Amino acid sequence: xxxxxxxxxxxxxxxxxxxxxxxxxxxxxxxxxxxxxxxxxxxxxxxxxxxxxxxxxxxxxxxxxxxxxxxxxxxxxxxxxxxxxxxxxxxxxxxxxxxxxxxxxxxxxxxxxxxxxxxxxxxxxxxxxxxxxxxxxxxxxxxxxxxxxxxxxxxxxxxxxxxxxxxxxxxxxxxxxxxxxxxxxxxxxxxxxxxxxxxxxxxxxxxxxxxxxxxxxxxxxxxxxxxxxxxxxxxxxxxxxxxxxxxxxxxxxxxxxxxxxxxxxxxxxxxxxxxxxxxxx
Amino acid sequence: xxxxxxxxxxxxxxxxxxxxxxxxxxxxxxxxxxxxxxxxxxxxxxxxxxxxxxxxxxxxxxxxxxxxxxxxxxxxxxxxxxxxxxxxxxxxxxxxxxxxxxxxxxxxxxxxxxxxxxxxxxxxxxxxxxxxxxxxxxxxxxxxxxxxxxxxxxxxxxxxxxxxxxxxxxxxxxxxxxxxxxxxxxxxxxxxxxxxxxxxxxxxxxxxxxxxxxxxxxxxxxxxxxxxxxxxxxxxxxxxxxxxxxxxxxxxxxxxxxxxxxxxxxxxxxxxxxxxxxxxxxxxxxxxxxxxxxxxxxxxxxxxxxxxxxxxxxxxxxxxxxxxxxx
Amino acid sequence: xxxxxxxxxxxxxxxxxxxxxxxxxxxxxxxxxxxxxxxxxxxxxxxxxxxxxxxxxxxxxxxxxxxxxxxxxxxxxxxxxxxxxxxxxxxxxxxxxxxxxxxxxxxxxxxxxxxxxxxxxxxxxxxxxxxxxxxxxxxxxxxxxxxxxxxxxxxxxxxxxxxxxxxxxxxxxxxxxxxxxxxxxxxxxxxxxxxxxxxxxxxxxxxxxxxxxxxxxxxxxxxxxxxxxxxxxxxxxxxxxxxxxxxxxxxxxxxxxxxxxxxxxxxxxxxxxxxxxxxxxxxxxxxxxxxxxxxxxxxxxxxxxxxxxxxxxxxxxxxxxxxxxxxxxxxxxxx
Numbered sequence: 001x002x003x004x005x006x007x008x009x010x011x012x013x014x015x016x017x018x019x020x021x022x023x024x025x026x027x028x029x030x031x032x033x034x035x036x037x038x039x040x041x042x043x044x045x046x047x048x049x050x051x052x053x054x055x056x057x058x059x060x061x062x063x064x065x066x067x068x069x070x071x072x073x074x075x076x077x078x079x080x081x082x083x084x085x086x087x088x089x090x091x092x093x094x095x096x097x098x099x100x101x102x103x104x105x106x107x108x109x110x111x112x113x114x115x116x117x118x119x120x121x122x123x124x125x126x127x128x129x130x131x132x133x134x135x136x137x138x139x140x141x142x143x144x145x146x147x148x149x150x151x152x153x154x155x156x157x158x159x160x161x162x163x164x165x166x167x168x169x170x171x172x173x174x175x176x177x178x179x180x181x182x183x184x185x186x187x188x189x190x191x192x193x194x195x196x197x198x199x200x201x202x203x204x205x206x207x208x209x210x211x212x213x214x215x216x217x218x219x220x221x222x223x224x225x226x227x228x229x230x231x232x233x234x235x236x237x238x239x240x241x242x243x244x245x246x247x248x249x250x251x252x253x254x255x256x257x258x259x260x261x262x263x264x265x266x267x268x269x270x271x272x273x274x275x276x277x278x279x280x281x
Numbered sequence: 282x283x284x285x286x287x288x289x290x291x292x293x294x295x296x297x298x299x300x301x302x303x304x305x306x307x308x309x310x311x312x313x314x315x316x317x318x319x320x321x322x323x324x325x326x327x328x329x330x331x332x333x334x335x336x337x338x339x340x341x342x343x344x345x346x347x348x349x350x351x352x353x354x355x356x357x358x359x360x361x362x363x364x365x366x367x368x369x370x371x372x373x374x375x376x377x378x379x380x381x382x383x384x385x386x387x388x389x390x391x392x393x394x395x396x397x398x399x400x401x402x403x404x405x406x407x408x409x410x411x412x413x414x415x416x417x418x419x420x421x422x423x424x425x426x427x428x429x430x431x432x433x434x435x436x437x438x439x440x441x442x443x444x445x446x447x448x449x450x451x452x453x454x455x456x457x458x459x460x461x462x463x464x465x466x467x468x469x470x471x472x473x474x475x476x477x478x479x480x481x482x483x484x485x486x487x488x489x490x491x492x493x494x495x496x497x498x499x500x501x502x503x504x505x506x507x508x509x510x511x512x513x514x515x516x517x518x519x520x521x522x523x524x525x526x527x528x529x530x531x532x533x534x535x536x537x538x539x540x541x542x543x544x545x546x547x548x549x550x551x552x553x554x555x556x557x558x559x560x561x562x563x564x565x566x567x568x569x570x571x572x573x574x575x576x577x578x579x580x581x582x583x584x585x586x587x588x589x590x591x592x593x594x595x596x597x598x599x600x601x602x603x604x605x606x607x608x
Numbered sequence: 609x610x611x612x613x614x615x616x617x618x619x620x621x622x623x624x625x626x627x628x629x630x631x632x633x634x635x636x637x638x639x640x641x642x643x644x645x646x647x648x649x650x651x652x653x654x655x656x657x658x659x660x661x662x663x664x665x666x667x668x669x670x671x672x673x674x675x676x677x678x679x680x681x682x683x684x685x686x687x688x689x690x691x692x693x694x695x696x697x698x699x700x701x702x703x704x705x706x707x708x709x710x711x712x713x714x715x716x717x718x719x720x721x722x723x724x725x726x727x728x729x730x731x732x733x734x735x736x737x738x739x740x741x742x743x744x745x746x747x748x749x750x751x752x753x754x755x756x757x758x759x760x761x762x763x764x765x766x767x768x769x770x771x772x773x774x775x776x777x778x779x780x781x782x783x784x785x786x787x788x789x790x791x792x793x794x795x796x797x798x799x800x801x802x803x804x805x806x807x808x809x810x811x812x813x814x815x816x817x818x819x820x821x822x823x824x825x826x827x828x829x830x831x832x833x834x835x836x837x838x839x840x841x842x843x844x845x846x847x848x849x850x851x852x853x854x855x856x857x858x859x860x861x862x863x864x865x866x867x868x869x870x871x872x873x874x875x876x877x878x879x880x881x882x883x884x885x886x887x888x889x890x891x892x893x894x895x896x897x898x899x900x901x902x903x904x905x906x907x908x909x910x911x912x913x914x915x916x917x918x919x920x921x922x923x924x925x926x927x928x929x930x931x932x933x934x935x936x937x938x939x940x941x942x943x
Contacts, residue, residue: 135902216883220883220884220899235749243771247763257749
């Protein structure tokens with residue numbers, strides 16, 4: 001365990017960019033956790049006299065068309081955006097990994113059914129499928145989470161399936177079987193911990209993708225409704241002001257969104273270097 | 282001595298030193314080696330894995346890895362000093378006067394290009410053939426290396442051919458422009474025994490008919506003894522002994538050579554007397570390597586072996602040994 | 609033969625897609641007939657819709673009806689425009705296709721040379737630029753990039769036209785042959801329109817291209833590095849082959865294989881990003897059609913859109929498979 005930590009520290013020191021990503025992650029997590037406590041203004045309080053003022057000492061990121069402080073709205077939105085992303089990835093990871101493990105380990109009809117389901121999901125352009133699911137199930141935040149979870153499920157299912165397949169006749173699995181462990185126990189206690197490092201890398205990368213997805217869906221008006229503060233919908237609200245020069249309304253939420261995604265992608269790359277340097281590209 | 286009796290060597294390597302810079306240190310892969318090869322001669326560079334024989338071959342061809350540095354020495358081929366020549370001059374002779382075939386023939390060929398085209402590419406580059414003539418000349422080469430049904434085979438891809446056939450294709454590519462020197466880097470490792478013999482016979486026959494010199498790189502002393510007139514034994518980046526084959530086996534002068542011979546099936550009277558060589562190659566990254574790199578494995582080692590510079594004694598007609606206390 | 613065999617493997621996928629889209633149409637919470645009748649419908653109108661669209665029958669029968677209607681190309685009618693969905697989708701298809709094709713072209717034209725250059729000069733500024741573009745490109749939200757480009761090139765620099773769709777208000781569309789303004793205007797010899805259409809296309813296509821360029825450049829670079837380090841390249845160099853032949857005929861043709869496979873992912877993204885880009889640039893294509901319908905709670909167009917995009921995607925993947933088979937003889941001959 002300490003060898004891993006030492007290796008982790010080596011990778012982080014060699015790669016200041018990765019260290020920066022981890023630092024940014026902590027900052028985001030902090031914003032999400034403390035949320036409203038960190039916001040200088042009430043994110044919902046509108047003050048039309050102050051509408052559409054640029055960045056200033058008072059309003060660091062300026063105000064939007066209803067005079068709301070953009071900085072406060074962004075900070076508060078962190079909780080919602082990260083919450084959606086984390087929940088959907090957790091669902092995708094949990095269900096996808098278990099299905100994939102079962103499919104890879106047991107083979108047979110489980111494998112065929114799971115394979116068919118995963119292939120069907122992947123037959124759609126994923127964002128389009130998410131749109132279709134939200135349109136079908138109803139336009140609210142919960143369905144955004146479910147839709148994002150469904151479209152990210154295949155990655156975990158396929159990854160855990162191939163890893164389980166490779167390992168199912170490995171020495172340590174045979175040994176566990178001979179000791180009398182039941183199949184379910186072998187899958188959960190032996191296989192799962194073994195593939196965890198790889199799955200963690202995937203989780204980090206998927207988090208970035210999930211944030212983009214959720215923001216994209218809210219940009220086109222799905223899920224989140226005004227006056228809720230969420231990065232995607234803030235960019236959408238600011239879009240109409242770009243052509244008249246009030247760039248800050250869309251710019252700051254967009255930059256923060258981009259930084260969050262960038263952060264998760266870098267973390268994923270960094271984790272990959274720690275876990276499996278052979279797969280580096 | 283076979284060949285046309287020309288006393289100027291075709292290939293003369295002198296005091297060659299090669300290093301590799303790696304994350305874990307600098308590997309002194311080859312240190313001050315030298316040998317000569319005349320037209321039409323066959324010579325083997327024999328040694329364990331890691332002795333530096335392939336590296337030497339790559340240095341001669343100029344295809345060393347980017348991490349490699351040539352620290353000393355000269356390689357003179359047909360009057361041209363290869364280490365000083367321009368990239369252009371070398372690219373002219375590479376594949377034409379000087380050719381190499383590799384281990385693992387299937388991976389050494391382009392997997393998505395028909396083998397006939399791969400031979401034609403070389404002919405177009407070096408030979409005086411037109412684009413129209415190249416395909417039929419390629420088929421001729423395939424026939425010369427005894428590939429059955431060469432017209433059809435020219436359109437095949439490497440994955441459709443057996444290992445032995447892939448090696449024949451490599452030989453065809455190497456010999457397409459009738460080079461003066463062929464370097465064969467472990468050409469038969471990875472092929473089955475019967476195919477090995479067939480491939481080596483083919484090389485020997487083609488070499489004789491074209492009066493081509495052959496430098497065989499191998500770990501198999503038995504193979505070297507069957508097909509080569511001269512043998513240079515390498516150990517840990519040094520050439521420890523050179524001699525005509527018969528003389529080498531009759532009376533080896535270096536303790537390592539003697540051990541190698543004793544470890545070679547065929548060299549020993551029975552399997553029971555097959556000897557293993559104790560120890561292993563020293564770690565070539567060490568800064569404190571003894572000047573004789575065999576001394577740590579040698580029963581005859583004396584304090585002089587560690588710090589006196591390695592001698593190169595001539596001990597007879599075409600023989601040399603690098604040892605303070607030769608047998 | 610290979611074409612037929614690949615088509616055969618695509619059939620179960622298409623079947624799955626149809627089943628899923630059918631389920632999506634029936635998954636609406638509450639009474640679907642109410643949704644399809646629209647907010648202003650009377651009780652009687654709702655009953656009529658229910659009967660006409662078959663919501664009062666059992667699920668398998670509904671599925672069969674759905675299949676029948678699909679076979680006739682009937683995807684229902686839009687509530688907001690009153691037009692058949694199929695007609696509207698087909699009318700808008702060229703606009704989206706033109707945009708995506710130009711984006712694909714831009715993307716490949718930049719990513720592939722960049723990846724090759726980065727692989728040939730490891731550690732150089734080109735290599736570092738490639739790495740940065742690769743990591744940053746996948747983090748950029750498409751809609752945000754679009755807005756940034758509009759702000760910089762339209763508002764600040766004034767070199768790009770207003771993001772108001774395929775053509776400026778004052779220009780008129782060329783006579784319709786393919787539906788692609790670039791092609792049609794050239795066919796009519798109308799260079800003014802060509803230039804105007806191209807000017808409108810540049811920013812939206814660039815927006816899409818920026819995102820897809822990242823994975824393409826990354827894969828090209830990795831594949832070229834792999835190919836250049838492989839044993840057959842060593843043989844090619846040892847044979848004295850000319851440098852450009854070694855790099856392009858030997859290394860690149862091998863490296864292009866994983867790049868072709870990556871195009872699948874690129875298409876998946878493009879078909880989705882289509883929606884976002886068309887919203888930002890007011891592009892009258894499939895994506896904006898679906899979004900407008902979505903906001904208006906008009907479900908038939910949305911479902912038609914999902915089905916069409918999925919089928920397009922299956923078709924594109926088929927094409928990728930076939931192209932891959934053409935380039936890689938190992939796939940072709942071992943079949």
